[in-house]
Amino acid sequence: MPQKIAVIAIGGNSLVKDKSRQSLQDQYKAVNETCKHITNMIQQGWTVAIGHGNGPQVGFVLRRSEIAFQVESIHEVPLDVCGADTQGATGYMLQQNLYNEFLENDIDKKVVTVVTQVEVDRNDQAFQNPTKPIGSFMDQSLAFKKKEQEGWSVREDAGRGWRRVVPSPLPKRVVEEPAVKKLIDAGMCVITVGGGGIPVVADESGRLVGIAAVIDKDYASSLLAKGIGAEMLVISTAVEKVALNFGKQDEQWIDRMTLEQAKEYYAEGKHFAKGSMAPKIQACIWFIEGGGKTAIITNPENISRALAGETGTWIVAD
């Protein structure tokens, strides 16, 4: 029987709810909730690959690394290795929780995490213009201090505070995609492209090397979804639906839009916040353009209802 394959990209809010809930126990609880929703999806017959964010987690790894370097002279962890670290830890929490959910719900399904590199173009313009927020939120004075003293690029993030920004090149190739495809074809649930994948570039001789950048997890999930022949891309985020004119008086929630409409709204440039909803819409557009059937944007608690067509924002070919 051919499988119904879906890729779900889960947002940072599925892992770290807010600043008061960052500890590993809190993360584990948040992951547990999200896993219940994913399990639901699997019960509806989907074979699922899971991509996830790692912004706060990379921030924690970096912070530990910086402090330990300052006080104990322990070597620092480069950003690509930070990404690999968080793929391991977050993947572990997800796969353990899913194992438990499958057991509880009598689902005969295996789950595994694949450490995943994503190749980007070394000439990508993003390297000239860092845009991707990472790490914990800071107030303005701390942000400016970091900028001065440590050369960080910093930016105000959708009214929620200040964050460090690093380059965010476009993903070109999911290096481990063939293996992910094999596992998916064997009916397994696969956790992959964590944090958008570990960013690598090919050097002059074609060898892959890690770089200091962050890849948008929704873009990477979209690319993966296309590559493994998924029918559906689900982007799980903080809102139940996408809105036009978000946060303004004429705000309008969208139930469904065609590829053409989505492209139009996206091109108008005023509807979706950059670095927040805009890349999610873009990821959906690329997925549908690449042959995907349906893309859905919703929040974790509404995933099941959204799959049933009751809520979420659906983006379809026509």
Added chain:
Amino acid sequence: MKLVIAIDGDLLVSEDQSLGMAGQLDAITHIASQLGELVSAGHNLVITHGNAPQVGFMLLRGEAARHIVHPLPLDICGADTQGATGYMLQQALKNWLDQHCITIDVLTLITQVVVGAPAPHGAPCIKGIGPFFERERAQALKKNHGWDMVMVPGQGYQRFVPCLTPKRILEANSIRSLFEQGEVVVCSGGGGIPVRILEQGNIIGVEAVVDKAYTAFLLGEELQAEAIIFVSPVERIVNTFDLDLNYGLHDFDFSELEKLISCSPNIEDTMRHKLIASRNSLEENGRQVFIVPPDQLGKIPDRCKGIQLLAGKTPVKA
């Protein structure tokens, strides 16, 4: 041949710690070229590795930053190092294979092991991990976290955790699925993330360590591998077996191995685990075991200089 390769964790970091992550990458690239030779010779590999130095760094960082960033439990440290070491290994080996026009994929799977009894009789059943502390701090840690703090002469107080035996690899299906399709799988780093089974059957991480030697034999069983290869620093092998490695492959049979284990109290813990795990396995199934330094790995089985452990007096033909 189907081979399980188990690499000592200290071979994957640089002896010169001032080289930091670049030193680690160099060490890993060297091992990867040897692994590449084995793939090139037509062997099927599954690779596991130690993570003691890597977890050590992580615990040091966690401790140094404890007042600012939440610390990491031991299972998460293990998952982190599986991600990071796996990433570097898979990148380095894949690069080597690409350069030699071998189209085999390499990937890392995050791996949990269900733990059971303490390490077998005669093997160390506890292990010191992480930084050394002054007495006062050690007492506070014991009080606040329930840690077992042990005085290590000349060094200070260190946290000790149980060293447990792995019973089952939870991701064995995924590992087998890819291994049987000819891919090189890196898995169960650090012996696997230790988990235990609760009453209802669900799993939870454990604050313990697992020695990779036992996990290597479990992998051997799961994959019906023909040999287990331990890769260890040359001095560690020479010191343990008290012989010159310049004269080819040395055979040790079961009774010689028994004698070595019981009559040499000064064997390093990591080697003792290897020897005891090997003895217990040889008793059961006669699977070949090699212990070789990194530069001999690529020449296995016929041309390498190292140690071969055999079930009986008659050497098993490779």
